[in-house]
Amino acid sequence: MPVFFQSRAGRQCVSIVGFGVTLWLLGTLLQLDDSLVAFMTGFGEYGADKLVLALGIAGAMSFIYSVLRIADLRKEMELRAAAQAKADWTATHDHLTKLPNRYAFERKILSRPIKDDEAEIEEWDRNVTIFSVDLDGFKKVNDLVGHKGGDVLLIEVARRICALGNADCVYRFGGDEFIIVAFALTAQREERFAKLLIQAVTRPIHIDGFAVEVGASVGYDRWVEGAEPLEDAAHRADLAMYEAKSRGPNHYFVFEASMQDKVTERAALETRLRAAISNKAIKPFYQPLIDLKTGQLCGFEALARWIGDDGVNIPPPVFIDIAEETGMITALFENLLTQACSDALTWPEHVMLSFNVSPVQMEDRLLTSRILKVLSASRLPPQRLEVEITENALIQDPTIAALILDELHAAGIQIALDDFGTGYSSLAQLARYRFDKIKIDKSFIATYRDDERQEKIVRAMLGLGRSLNIKTTAEGIEEHGQLAFLLQLGCDIGQGYLFGKAMPAAEAGIFISDRNASLASTA
Secondary structure, X not given: OHHHHOOHHHHHHHHHHHHHHHHHHHHHHOOHHHHHHHHHHHOXXXXXXXXXXXXXXXXXXXXXXXXXXXXXXHHHHHHHHHHHHHHHHHHHEOOOOXXXXXXXXXHHHHOOOOOOOHHHHHHHHHOEEEEEEEEEOHHHHHHHHHHHHHHHHHHHHHHHHHHOOOHHHEEEEEOOEEEEEEEOOOHHHHHHHXXXXXXXXXXXXXXXXXXXXXEEEEEEEEEXXXXXXXXXXXXXXXXXXXXXXXXXXXXXXXXXXXHHHHHHHHHHHHHHHHHHHHOOOOEEEEEEEEEOOOOOEEEEEEEEEEEOOOOOEEOHHHHHHHHHHHOOHHHHHHHXXXXXXXXXXXXXXXXXXXXXXXXXXXXXXXXXXHHHHHHHHHOOOHHHEEEEEEHHHHHOOHHHHHHHHHHHHHOOOEEEEEEEOOOOOHHHHHHHOOOOEEEEOHHHHHHOOOOHHHHHXXXXXXXXXXXXXXXXXXXXXXXXXXXXXXXXXXXXXXXXXXXXXXXXXXXXXXXXXXXXXXXXXXX
């Protein structure tokens, strides 16, 4: 009933009833009932009494109808209010974990409406700490137990987090990210709470007979009550979480001012990178690939190099990582491949162009068509291109990866498995996919002489290549002793500073001439 009286119809009903009662009171005070009786007696022969009776019956019927209508309206208003409440709950809660979502956080927390509960006001006034939690390795769980299994994991993680505190203050921001609002924690208790969050999340979860685990990265910061919007503290907690994530799984960090500086620097670098890609300021440099049996140059690996306007060299891992995260990697890839194919046309026909593909690109179903489009425009034969793919790139989406590799092979493009031995299940990749070459990571070449186990691993890798009839390339050759060791074991191709560093296109042309002249003089 209270819902009905809050509506327009309810207010009108109250007004009409009030007006009727007022008229009745006035009639009673002015003795209008006696006047009405006298009127009916005086005009009884004209049917005045019947008219008044009819009006009374009509009034009674109208009253009954009004009561029924009011009941219907009340029910309708209650249903509408329930539907509105349900819609509001749906809009402000995650349908899977039933936790409040990002919208609820923004509406109920960031806006901080005036509370009727004085105890809650006091709780907010003490202090508030925002914790940002992001799961590590969640995609691998999805790959192992499927999306339904992943949903089960998220529900269990949400339950464990809520068990540590008030569930009303735990929010799921989408995907595998959670926000927790905690009250009245000292610095020591904040750190302890962060550890508890990691411990709770990382305990094994049994799903469909599998014991699966995920890691957790936690960042947190305290809200300065009255001095800033709570949103600022939430943002700082996110920055601290990303810093923790960069250190590996199961780390936690409290916000530090230097983290904001990193974000500012990264934003500036992102702007510069966008301009550099647009202006084609990032160039391919070329590192020689040498046939160890003949000493001849058999190819160049194209490596991205960006020298800023200030003359400072920006490391490739830095700008490539930004390009991947911001979606600029495709434009950067096409620019570099176009330039590299154009340069490769000036080399002898037997010299291959080796080009790297990032893990993000292996999720692009149009990757093969993009590569073939560049080859067609530059008129470089597909047989002269070798695509290098890291092991980790193959596990992002194995189905799409298999399709892309099949398409590349069908087009005549060769495929090399890069950084062999450092990624995810190397032997499994060799068994599942077809490769023309494996590249032994430079970390093995650098340490084999000081570590007997490393030496045995290098021997095993080279033996595996021979057994599978796959050519092997050793990266990071810097000394003649390393070269002699690899020659003895039958390694096919060498790459490293011993033969030459990555060089611009003009120097690559000179290198080809000098290499040919050197081989001719020793023939």
